[in-house]
Amino acid sequence: MGDLGGVCTEENVKGGTDVWSPSDANASTADHLVVMVHGILGSTADWKFAADQFVRLLPDKVIVHCSEKNMHQLTLDGVDVMGNRLAEEVLEVIERRPEIQKISFIAHSVGGLVTRYAIGRLYRPPRRRPKEDLPDNVLDDNSRGTICGLEAMNFITVATPHLGSRGNKQVPFLFGVTAIEKVASHVIHWIFRRTGKHLFLTDNDDGRPPLLQRMVDDWGDLYFISALKAFKRRVAYSNVGYDHIVGWRTSSIRRNSELPKWEDSPSQKYPHIVYEEQSKGECMDVSLMDANCDILEEKLVTGLTRLSWERVDVSFHSSKQRFAAHSVIQVKDSYVHSEGADVIQHMIDHFLT
Numbered sequence: 001m002g003d004l005g006g007v008c009t010e011e012n013v014k015g016g017t018d019v020w021s022p023s024d025a026n027a028s029t030a031d032h033l034v035v036m037v038h039g040i041l042g043s044t045a046d047w048k049f050a051a052d053q054f055v056r057l058l059p060d061k062v063i064v065h066c067s068e069k070n071m072h073q074l075t076l077d078g079v080d081v082m083g084n085r086l087a088e089e090v091l092e093v094i095e096r097r098p099e100i101q102k103i104s105f106i107a108h109s110v111g112g113l114v115t116r117y118a119i120g121r122l123y124r125p126p127r128r129r130p131k132e133d134l135p136d137n138v139l140d141d142n143s144r145g146t147i148c149g150l151e152a153m154n155f156i157t158v159a160t161p162h163l164g165s166r167g168n169k170q171v172p173f174l175f176g177v178t179a180i181e182k183v184a185s186h187v188i189h190w191i192f193r194r195t196g197k198h199l200f201l202t203d204n205d206d207g208r209p210p211l212l213q214r215m216v217d218d219w220g221d222l223y224f225i226s227a228l229k230a231f232k233r234r235v236a237y238s239n240v241g242y243d244h245i246v247g248w249r250t251s252s253i254r255r256n257s258e259l260p261k262w263e264d265s266p267s268q269k270y271p272h273i274v275y276e277e278q279s280k281g282e283c284m285d286v287s288l289m290d291a292n293c294d295i296l297e298e299k300l301v302t303g304l305t306r307l308s309w310e311r312v313d314v315s316f317h318s319s320k321q322r323f324a325a326h327s328v329i330q331v332k333d334s335y336v337h338s339e340g341a342d343v344i345q346h347m348i349d350h351f352l353t
Helices: 024-029 044-057 072-076 079-096 110-122 178-199 224-230 248-252 295-304 322-328 338-349
Strands: 002-004 008-013 016-020 032-037 062-067 102-108 151-158 233-239 273-279 309-314
Touching: 016 044, 032 044, 032 079, 032 110, 044 062, 044 102, 044 338, 062 079, 072 079, 072 178, 079 110, 079 178, 102 110, 110 151, 110 178, 110 224, 151 224, 233 248, 233 338, 248 309, 273 338, 309 338
Parallel strands: 032 062, 032 102, 102 151, 151 233, 233 309
Antiparallel strands: 002 008, 008 016, 016 062, 273 309
16 A cells, blocks of 8 residues: 555455555545446556546546456456456455445447447446336436446546447458458457457357347346446447447447537647437437448447537647547556546546446
């Protein structure tokens, strides 16, 4: 345990790293657990800058837990295996901190998919079922489900491939060449093993649909969509360009025709936030979709956009660090990726506590 510059205290515990205010008064009043989840081949250190900023600016509100049960090579084991590990880790943290009343998640890249799987396991049905299927933004607290009995507040993903990586230009470094993209879908498991199969939707365990397709609905005893619906906010931060790992369409949960035109930000506080929108949950008849679209991708978009989402589009096009946009948007390293600090500030300023 150590004091980080008099601002926050960090403790390495079984399964992760907890960060909170060193003030006894602040520590006693903080009742909101924020779980930060890294991406593929990542580690708990990837969220260190953001964790410190959250605790520094919300000292009496949050306790941040940086997950580490899926670090490094363990991120290749598959979204479901990692999701089960994360769910167990969250349960351990909650048991260790009985003062916690609320929970939020902030996840980078593949970590967003892992978190969506984990909350499907951790979901608890509401105390009172609504009389009708109301939009998620009008549910009262008694009609919402919970995450392990905790009030679900913010579900935030950062450059997460919600629609997978198999579609055209979903992995920008493949240059949008269809032939290369098709080859990649057949060989990706050689590099990224089971996680690669999940990302390219080539898994068919026991003849079931691909995992990402199952995750846009409730499936058996895994309440994927109900768990997402329980959160008061769902937010997708996306790079509009220069992210060579995750494309704009998949990270912002949009169809090609829905990608907005954006302009340089006039904001001095958030110079890299170039577009924001609040979408309402919608239902679309899949039979009416564009005949040229990818049918499986359309199913994922349609399933996820039944819920409302806040979309925050980010551009580092004028930054010297732009070619590392996938890491800059997270501030993976506070020195190398420092230009993404305004994105973290934006998260904090809009965070429901």
